[in-house]
Amino acid sequence: MTITQAQSAPLVAVVGATGVQGGSVIKALVESDKPYRIRGFTRDATKPAAEALKKRGVEVVAVNLVVENKEEVYKAFVGADYAFLVTNYWEHMSLEREVSEGKLLIDAVKATGVKGIIWSGLVSIKKISGGKYTSDAFEGKAQVTEYGRAAGVPFVDVQAGAYATNFLKSSFPFVVKEADGTYALPSVAPGTTVMSIIDMEHAYGLYVRWVLEMPVFPDGLNVYTTSWDLSQEDQARQISEGTGKKVVFKQITPEVAAQRLVSLGFPPAAAAGILDTFHFMDEFGYYGGNPSTNADGLARPTRTFAEWAKSADWSKVLV
Ligand SMILES: NC(=O)c1ccc[n+]([C@@H]2O[C@H](COP(=O)([O-])OP(=O)(O)OC[C@H]3O[C@@H](n4cnc5c(N)ncnc54)[C@H](OP(=O)(O)O)[C@@H]3O)[C@@H](O)[C@H]2O)c1
Structure with missing residues (x-):
């Protein structure tokens, strides 16, 4: 248990803290022997998953991360040293909404002056296949990645394999x-x-922790996660x-x-x-021919x- 309130520890703001990806990130950071302050976002701070996070020492912040709520979104990230960002395409299945919310998150994090953004993107299957195939769930994330890379803030893309x-x-x-x-x-x-499958709960967060714990934040890195x-x-x-x-x-x-x-x-x-x-x-x-990153060097074996x-x-x- 290394969640701390000590101001000397880096503050990591985690979007989707009550969900699969953010939950996995928090789990991996809690396991680390390095101290972190963690701020986790949810729309409902009273739900059981949010209560469980509070008990672990996570600062739970209720905020609706949508474009209509821009001011609150900006406020939510103030003071963060690093941010883990994810959008939830499957909740609304709109490419436009996913892209606008992803860009909003990047703008808000940039405004607070963080040392690094870790974004959960995916490749553009449209671009790689020359337009033969397309998937909004991938395309939206690829567009947000492009935006993040051009935003002038240290930016790493940790792509999630297909969930087991x-x-x-x-x-x-x-x-x-x-x-x-x-x-x-x-x-x-x-x-x-062949499918790149990730043991989300146990392994995804380890990749994010691996990035955070590198001696220098690896701006520009793409991480293609896979357990199998x-x-x-x-x-x-x-x-x-x-x-x-x-x-x-x-x-x-x-x-x-x-x-x-x-x-x-x-x-x-x-x-x-x-x-x-x-x-x-x-x-x-x-991953469109990009080599998937296996668990070598992660904190725990797969x-x-x-x-x-x-x-x-x-x-x-x-x-
Ligand atoms: N399934 C796969 O194989 C796969 C593979 C790669 C990528 N993905 C991508 O993974 C993403 C979903 O991530 P996940 O699995 O972690 O989702 P999840 O378990 O369904 O959790 C969604 C999280 O996002 C939060 N959230 C959603 N809308 C929000 C809003 N407006 N404001 C604040 N928080 C909000 C939820 O918080 P509250 O509900 O507590 O507010 C929750 O913590 C999708 O975009 C999908 O395309 C999936």
Whole structure:
């Protein structure tokens, strides 16, 4: 437990503190033997996740980080030495909104004079594929990255791999039950397609901590996080190993895949973006050919994907 209130310790402002990414960052900083002051943002400081942060010594600040609330957003970062920034595309599925909120965060952090911004971006699959594929969830973040790089403030992009926990969600099931009682891992991309998967809760924050604890803040660095680079066939095999349930990879047509996503409530544009992401991964890799950064040099070793699968809660999908 190294969260401190001592003014000599750097103050790290964490957006999304009650969520997956910000939560992982705070977890990794708490584990460090270096002292930090941490300020975590939420819209609701009374929710259980916010209360839990307060108990750990995090300064919880309630603020709605939207363009309509510019003044409060600027105030929220005052005094910060570093900021971890993330936007939540899936809450509204609007590229324009994600870009405007991302730019607002950068402007606000810059105004307070920080030593460094760590931003959770993604590559532009549109640019890398020459317009063949596009995904708003990636494009918005890539546009914010460009803005941040030009902002004249030390800026590092720590990109998140595909969350391992995506496999566990019934609202976005990678794993589905077949009529014969077995389970399939359906995808529009072939089984050989390799995905960079990140053990978000345990590992993502370690990369952010690694950046923060470098002797000099590595302005301009891109970090491509991954816990496991695994083909979809290997994912199915290791989920079977870890859970004892038979899960088999199954390639499906884009039409069937699109129908499935739309029936789960995804707007057609977002559904198309998800399918394009899989085609892009097949052709270019999740990070568009940039080498994914494995856990070497991080503060804690990564468990295997099969170990993760064994310990995960599959109750929503392996029913
Ligand atoms: N799933 C994947 O495989 C994957 C891979 C790479 C990148 N991503 C990206 O990850 C992002 C989501 O991050 P996450 O998984 O950490 O999200 P999450 O667990 O759903 O949490 C969202 C966090 O953002 C905060 N937040 C949202 N809107 C806010 C606002 N207007 N003002 C203040 N705080 C706000 C929430 O705070 P409160 O609710 O407490 O206010 C919460 O802490 C998305 O943009 C997605 O594209 C996902």
